Amino acid sequence: xxxxxxxxxxxxxxxxxxxxxxxxxxxxxxxxxxxxxxxxxxxxxxxxxxxxxxxxxxxxxxxxxxxxxxxxxxxxxxxxxxxxxxxxxxxxxxxxxxxxxxxxxxxxxxxxxxxxxxxxxxxxxxxxxxxxxxxxxxxxxxxxxxxxxxxxxxxxxxxxxxxxxxxxxxxxxxxxxxxxxxxxxxxxxxxxxxxxxxxxxxxxxxxxxxxxxxxxxxxxxxxxxxxxxxxxxxxxxxxxxxxxxxxxxxxxxxxxxxxxxxxxxxxxxxxxxxxxxxxxxxxxxxxxxxxxxxxxxxxxxxxxxxxxxxxxxxxxxxxxxxxxxxxxxxxxxxxxxxxxxxxxxxxxxxxxxxxxxxxxxxxxxxxxxxxxxxxxxxxxxxxxxxxxxxxxxxxxxxxxxxxxxxxxxxxxxxxxxxxxx
Amino acid sequence: xxxxxxxxxxxxxxxxxxxxxxxxxxxxxxxxxxxxxxxxxxxxxxxxxxxxxxxxxxxxxxxxxxxxxxxxxxxxxxxxxxxxxxxxxxxxxxxxxxxxxxxxxxxxxxxxxxxxxxxxxxxxxxxxxxxxxxxxxxxxxxxxxxxxxxxxxxxxxxxxxxxxxxxxxxxxxxxxxxxxxxxxxxxxxxxxxxxxxxxxxxxxxxxxxxxxxxxxxxxxxxxxxxxxxxxxxxxxxxxxxxxxxxxxxxxxxxxxxxxxxxxxxxxxxxxxxxxxxxxxxxxxxxxxxxxxxxxxxxxxxxxxxxxxxxxxxxxxxxxxxxxxxxxxxxxxxxxxxxxxxxxxxxxxxxxxxxxxxxxxxxxxxxxxxxxxxxxxxxxxxxxxxxxxxxxxxxxxxxxxxxxxxxxxxxxxxxxxxxxxx
Numbered sequence: 001x002x003x004x005x006x007x008x009x010x011x012x013x014x015x016x017x018x019x020x021x022x023x024x025x026x027x028x029x030x031x032x033x034x035x036x037x038x039x040x041x042x043x044x045x046x047x048x049x050x051x052x053x054x055x056x057x058x059x060x061x062x063x064x065x066x067x068x069x070x071x072x073x074x075x076x077x078x079x080x081x082x083x084x085x086x087x088x089x090x091x092x093x094x095x096x097x098x099x100x101x102x103x104x105x106x107x108x109x110x111x112x113x114x115x116x117x118x119x120x121x122x123x124x125x126x127x128x129x130x131x132x133x134x135x136x137x138x139x140x141x142x143x144x145x146x147x148x149x150x151x152x153x154x155x156x157x158x159x160x161x162x163x164x165x166x167x168x169x170x171x172x173x174x175x176x177x178x179x180x181x182x183x184x185x186x187x188x189x190x191x192x193x194x195x196x197x198x199x200x201x202x203x204x205x206x207x208x209x210x211x212x213x214x215x216x217x218x219x220x221x222x223x224x225x226x227x228x229x230x231x232x233x234x235x236x237x238x239x240x241x242x243x244x245x246x247x248x249x250x251x252x253x254x255x256x257x258x259x260x261x262x263x264x265x266x267x268x269x270x271x272x273x274x275x276x277x278x279x280x281x282x283x284x285x286x287x288x289x290x291x292x293x294x295x296x297x298x299x300x301x302x303x304x305x306x307x308x309x310x311x312x313x314x315x316x317x318x319x320x321x322x323x324x325x326x327x328x329x330x331x332x333x334x335x336x337x338x339x340x341x342x343x344x345x346x347x348x349x350x351x352x353x354x355x356x357x358x359x360x361x362x363x364x365x366x367x368x369x370x371x372x373x374x375x376x377x378x379x380x381x382x383x384x385x386x387x388x389x390x391x392x393x394x395x396x397x398x399x400x401x402x403x404x405x406x407x408x409x410x411x412x413x414x415x416x417x418x419x420x421x
Numbered sequence: 422x423x424x425x426x427x428x429x430x431x432x433x434x435x436x437x438x439x440x441x442x443x444x445x446x447x448x449x450x451x452x453x454x455x456x457x458x459x460x461x462x463x464x465x466x467x468x469x470x471x472x473x474x475x476x477x478x479x480x481x482x483x484x485x486x487x488x489x490x491x492x493x494x495x496x497x498x499x500x501x502x503x504x505x506x507x508x509x510x511x512x513x514x515x516x517x518x519x520x521x522x523x524x525x526x527x528x529x530x531x532x533x534x535x536x537x538x539x540x541x542x543x544x545x546x547x548x549x550x551x552x553x554x555x556x557x558x559x560x561x562x563x564x565x566x567x568x569x570x571x572x573x574x575x576x577x578x579x580x581x582x583x584x585x586x587x588x589x590x591x592x593x594x595x596x597x598x599x600x601x602x603x604x605x606x607x608x609x610x611x612x613x614x615x616x617x618x619x620x621x622x623x624x625x626x627x628x629x630x631x632x633x634x635x636x637x638x639x640x641x642x643x644x645x646x647x648x649x650x651x652x653x654x655x656x657x658x659x660x661x662x663x664x665x666x667x668x669x670x671x672x673x674x675x676x677x678x679x680x681x682x683x684x685x686x687x688x689x690x691x692x693x694x695x696x697x698x699x700x701x702x703x704x705x706x707x708x709x710x711x712x713x714x715x716x717x718x719x720x721x722x723x724x725x726x727x728x729x730x731x732x733x734x735x736x737x738x739x740x741x742x743x744x745x746x747x748x749x750x751x752x753x754x755x756x757x758x759x760x761x762x763x764x765x766x767x768x769x770x771x772x773x774x775x776x777x778x779x780x781x782x783x784x785x786x787x788x789x790x791x792x793x794x795x796x797x798x799x800x801x802x803x804x805x806x807x808x809x810x811x812x813x814x815x816x817x818x819x820x821x822x823x824x825x826x827x828x829x830x831x832x833x834x835x836x837x838x839x840x841x842x
Contacts, residue, residue: 373837
């Protein structure tokens, strides 16, 4: 079978199996997730053995340490996956919600109800925990999952899917609602992205280049996730006692994730006052600073080491302890900078002036705007979604963190007594 | 300038101009639409003169009559466009709605608010009224419109956009929120479909081939509209006094539109009883019948002219007075047929049995399911949306008729007092 056939067959099985998932009650879907959670913990040794194979190949191929960190499974990480599945099980049922209901003058009764997409593809990279996280969210939301992970995690992914399917085989839900897609070559990714009509949605999770490839190639509807060039703007009406912790937290709490800040913007009236402390604090956290001319002058006057930023720096997502710093005229200047270099993910303003905050909100074209809070709060769990399958960086369908509700679509049910037009 | 530059420049102007639209209140946006409505009526002669040029070229090029019908503008059609703009003006503001609001345990106040997409492209065919209909909906919902119509309607589209821009020039809203995209060659369509990052959304309106091309080519997010192979299933528990009018209305009321039915499915237990009357009635409305073997036998016994259906017939959207007819075993048989040949648009069941209705709803994977009502009700105006920019045939973002609310996305506004993670 070629890749297109592999995907077509998998999607057909997933579509047929989906009827068993739609027929299952919320309690049945949750019970299956509880069982999966228990088996993951119980079979930790089997998972670790598979992961050891992947780690061995990673060592042999000279994989970078940061990549190996993502690939590695430990008892603690397996428990994390198991906990995650249980948490998803406990969330409210996203299916069968009434989104809209009305009775028309002609007597027709309209109900708009949440239903699953049907067959959802995931394309992701090294981290094998995505296999369980995604499958759990898709199962709970009534969707069949076609999981195309990285070949570097092939043994880990295979055993994780096996365990989940073994559990489903003991329930009314067909195991074919969770399928591992062969990862030997890129052809299965391409086929998955072109299976329009057979696959309802593909979600990429991983590097900017993976996401870009998916978005460019796919004819199947996709949701762009990821890339965040997030900004912290310190206004002239900022309370520095809030600004400094927000800045440090936004940059250094977890630099590798998309809601970490990449650029600090400071109002010109408070630059002299705020920047020396801010730059010192960032430097003491090991942050490399790429700055504009005005910031450079202030840094030099205080003996703080900085580099002049290149044009490219302003739009770079470092995923590391590096940060751009610029002085701007005011809220509009900050918004203009963000519009030019940002990725519409998350921007924060630190200000005590409500008008400035509202102006910043109105001018921002981003998934989330923080007023006096860290950019790190753009996160499904932090925002109370309970679980997150990714953070949407597009405007279509879902924007910002995506939980269970975002994994549903709707259908209109129209009940009449013979009405015609 | 090449096509990519033309689109890039247009999108940049549209983005900048969008700030004036976002700054405008709902009353200001509505007032602009009222003015546009008035000017369209007042300048009917100017519009008709431009349309006459398009019609002349259509005659010279030997355009088919059905295409010319779509291209033609009359005083009545211009009044229809003007009325439409006024109706859109009178609808509730789709912007600034609170979709979600919560306060987190850490004190963060979250609000999810509806905001415009920003810059929306429309790609459409001959009908010049789409120019005004789409511009009105996009203006009201705070979006800038890049309108790429058909070169066959170039003079009509140009003057319609000119009139709308002339009106906007007298308001606080920049005329650049409505722009005509040059239609001399296909290159501007291609460029529009690839302007990811500059254009937020592209909506195609027109033939199945146009929509397919847009969906296949676009890297900009799109919403697939259109193609409807809709089914009417007459159950063994059907009331024939409802079934017959629903069937005739679904097929013959307006055969050229996507919510017209293409296929009649009849439960085998009532086929002998229902089909003779049904086929006679369809034939008397001039409907050509493509049937399966069982229907063929019944038709022959009653001297009704039919043709045996080819495999291709079952998945054909005729947009004409033609219909497929098949006998099925039961609700599941009907659902299986629909799953195999349908386009997930609208299906109707005629039944007095509530269990059968619910089973049909559960097994249908369509934007709308009608119980004892005509398929023709899948329509924005009929369903009380007030206006419609198209009917989404995909599951992402919007499914079924799309009105003002569907032309918005959301943003999260998070207010804190210095919270960090």
